[in-house]
Amino acid sequence: MLLLAVSAPVTACRLLDTDAVTPVPQILSVLPWLTVPAGLAALLAAAAGRRALCLLAAVTLATTAWASLPYPARTTDPPGRPVARIKVIASNVEVGRGTDALTGIVRREHPQLVFVSECDRACGRTLTTAFAAELPHHAAVEADGSAGSVLLSAYPLADRATIPATMGMPGATADIAGVPVRLQLAHPMPPLAHQVPLWKRELRRIADTAARQTGPALVAGDFNASQDHAALRAVLDAGRLHDAARSANASRTPTWPSEGPLPPFVQIDHVLVSDDFSVRDVRFLDVTGSDHRAVLTDLDLRAPR
Numbered sequence: 001m002l003l004l005a006v007s008a009p010v011t012a013c014r015l016l017d018t019d020a021v022t023p024v025p026q027i028l029s030v031l032p033w034l035t036v037p038a039g040l041a042a043l044l045a046a047a048a049g050r051r052a053l054c055l056l057a058a059v060t061l062a063t064t065a066w067a068s069l070p071y072p073a074r075t076t077d078p079p080g081r082p083v084a085r086i087k088v089i090a091s092n093v094e095v096g097r098g099t100d101a102l103t104g105i106v107r108r109e110h111p112q113l114v115f116v117s118e119c120d121r122a123c124g125r126t127l128t129t130a131f132a133a134e135l136p137h138h139a140a141v142e143a144d145g146s147a148g149s150v151l152l153s154a155y156p157l158a159d160r161a162t163i164p165a166t167m168g169m170p171g172a173t174a175d176i177a178g179v180p181v182r183l184q185l186a187h188p189m190p191p192l193a194h195q196v197p198l199w200k201r202e203l204r205r206i207a208d209t210a211a212r213q214t215g216p217a218l219v220a221g222d223f224n225a226s227q228d229h230a231a232l233r234a235v236l237d238a239g240r241l242h243d244a245a246r247s248a249n250a251s252r253t254p255t256w257p258s259e260g261p262l263p264p265f266v267q268i269d270h271v272l273v274s275d276d277f278s279v280r281d282v283r284f285l286d287v288t289g290s291d292h293r294a295v296l297t298d299l300d301l302r303a304p305r
Helices: 003-017 024-028 031-048 053-070 099-109 121-130 194-210 230-238
Strands: 082-092 113-117 137-141 149-153 157-162 170-176 177-186 217-221 269-273 277-285 294-302
Touching: 003 024, 003 031, 024 031, 024 149, 024 194, 031 053, 031 082, 053 149, 053 269, 082 099, 082 217, 082 269, 099 113, 099 121, 099 294, 113 177, 113 217, 121 137, 121 149, 137 157, 137 170, 149 170, 149 177, 149 217, 177 194, 194 230, 217 294, 230 269, 269 277, 269 294
Parallel strands: 082 113, 177 217
Antiparallel strands: 082 294, 113 149, 137 149, 157 170, 170 177, 217 269, 277 294
8 A cells, every 4th residue: 555655664764773765864854744644544454454454554553653752751860969050052043044033042041052053154253243252162163154053152162173074063172160061063964865875974973973972961953863863863872862852851842944834843953961961941942034943951060970
């Protein structure tokens, strides 16, 4: 049955923890919606008396529904006393078009860390100038178009390094209340049909970088991947990281696309934290001019164990 031709293989890939090849990564972005054709297939097969097909459709529907459930929240805080409260914003400003809106959000929310993707040269100048007093430290990849990125910090930064990638992924170590915290902006290429291997390779570089960290770490940005992509789960596993949205019971809140005829349908913007952080709150903010919603996360950094 044609209704199962897409949903069954894609759901099987999700169950087998693989992103496979095109079109699987693209369809995984809308995994919850595959419950519709799977459910319809089950009804039609039952009505037609086709037991084997009905069983396949029912298994596909149940598996898809299970995989589509929001990740359960972490129920316990990590050990250690809180030593700093940190507000983080991760925002893709779509080639600088959302710069003005993000500037307003930063003025209103007063974050200590801001991770900005697709921040071209003009965007970078605007943000670093506007927040020279509040966020005087920054690490950046200065470039035109979508390749530019900037990380703004209220805390001193050292050990600046950039993950090699098509679009800018700067990183640095911040001194937060005397604790060195590794910060990394993530922005791999999207999994378009012709560049799935590149997407996987750049996400693997993020995972490799996270795996080398032994202390507190915070990785944030536009990952171009959802919780249904094995490549993102590999980043979480490699770096002992947790998605802040999951800890706030918001792991299915969509962030893209936030402009155009369709409402947002997938969460690809994330703030990932190591066990050294507890999550107080996560909010998703519209950024006028951008096709991404910003992720605002309130964190407590815990004293080293």
